[in-house]
Structure formats: structure tokens, C-alpha cells
Amino acid sequence: MQSPLEREAAEYLTEHQILELLDNLTSTLLYERPAKPVEFLIDQLEKLKVARQTKKDYPCLFDESNLDTVFGILDTTKQGYITLRQYREALKTLGIRDFVMDPLGAREDKITLATFKNEAKTGLMNTCSTFKTL
Template identity: 55%
Template sequence: MADTERTGPKLRSEEATEYLDKHRVLELFNNLTSQLIYSRPDDPKAFLIESLEKLQKSRTSKLNYPCLFDESNISSVFGMLDPTGRGYVTVKQYQEAMITLGAKDYDENPHGSDIDRITIDIFLREAKLGLANASATFSEL
């Protein structure tokens, strides 16, 4: 077998991977699947079509990206990290929560990092932004 024949499929595979990464196709399917399992609608196909339409509208408006977590869910996460009600979490807790939630492109050291106290307002803002970035599932070309 010639070297070009062995590298040919590899190159096509790399091109396919680059294409999927560039257009965030795998993230899109992962998000759609997660929403489908979470919601368990009676008509999954209609639900998926509606989700794609919402995503398309969100892309245009840059608002309301489909997401599994709403503000009450994010507040609950904060509450679990702050069971005594101090009103803040540490930077490490904040960063680990963002990773656990699946947030993307959030500020790793937001306001309050210098004193190791991230308030719920900052936590909510960064989580919403990070989750919107993760839920957008399309590239900005």
C-alpha cells in the first residue's frame, strides 16, 4: 500500500474532525440530547425541531440560549456551596462550580477574587454567561 493511500483516510478524518469542531456540531448534538433526556417530551421530534428553532432565534438575537439550568438551579448550586449563608463562596468553589455546570468562557477571577469572596450576584452573572456560551453551540464566523 502506498504512503498516500495510508494517509488519505487520515487526512479526510482530520478534515471531518476540524469541520465538526469549527461548527460545534458535537456540542450541538450533546446539548440537544441533554435537553431531550431532561425534558422527556411526548413528541421528541417536535421538541428537537422547536429547540433548533429557539437556537436559531437565539443566534440572531444573542439572547435566551436554550439551557438546562435556570436562575433557580444556579442559586441552588450557590446555596449548596454556602450552606451557612455567609453570602459568598471562595474562588476555588466558584471555579469548580463553573466546571461542574459546564460553563464556558466565564471569568475565572471575577470581582471579589482578590479577597476570595464571590457573591451570589457575581456567581449568577458569570454562570449565566458561561452557560449561554456553552449552550450557543454555533461558531461566530
């Protein structure tokens, strides 16, 4: 059983998305492995601050070329689409928790690159915007 102080601390961390922020910063740091890690982290926090104000360009590990690559790996026969199941699993693998479960093309079980990238970008933006929304 948690003490009132532990419960208050946990609520604070959850409310302000501190653990998600630290997770994203740590992942980016380990991926990039900069020569000056403290300066790099400060730069990432500054980018996050600007993104919060402008609502775009959130610092994220995945860029457009990564999304093209993921889609290409799944679309091995180059049909121009992936299945709904592949779409869902790919987004989960990218760390996206909240996404449209049945996007454009779901009824036909044919998710195009454009739909995949649009949903992935939206999901990544939400995932990478690790701060309390005002």
C-alpha cells in the first residue's frame, strides 16, 4: 500500500508525463550517442519547448524516411498497401499507443502508404509531445 506521499508523487509524475519525457529523452540520447550528452539533452528540451508552442516539429526518433522504410518492409510485394493487421502492429511497434484503429482503407484491408504515414505521424507527434497539455 502506498503512503500518501508516494501516491502524491506518482500522481504528479503521471499528471506532468515526467516518466514519458524521461523515456523519450533517454531513447533519443542512446540512439544518437552525442559527444556532449548534457548539451544534447538541453537542445532536445529546447526543441520540445518550441514544439509545444508551435504545435509542430516534435523531437522524435522516427522521421519520414523511417516510416517509408517500415512500410516498404511490410509491403514486400510492392502492391502499394499493407493489411490492417500490419498497420496496427507497425504502429504499436513504433511505440504509438493511441491511433485510429480503422483508418481509410480498413474495410478493404488495404492501408496505403499515405494513410500509414499520416496516422503514424499523428501518433508519433502525440507520443513525442511528452508534456502536460495546457
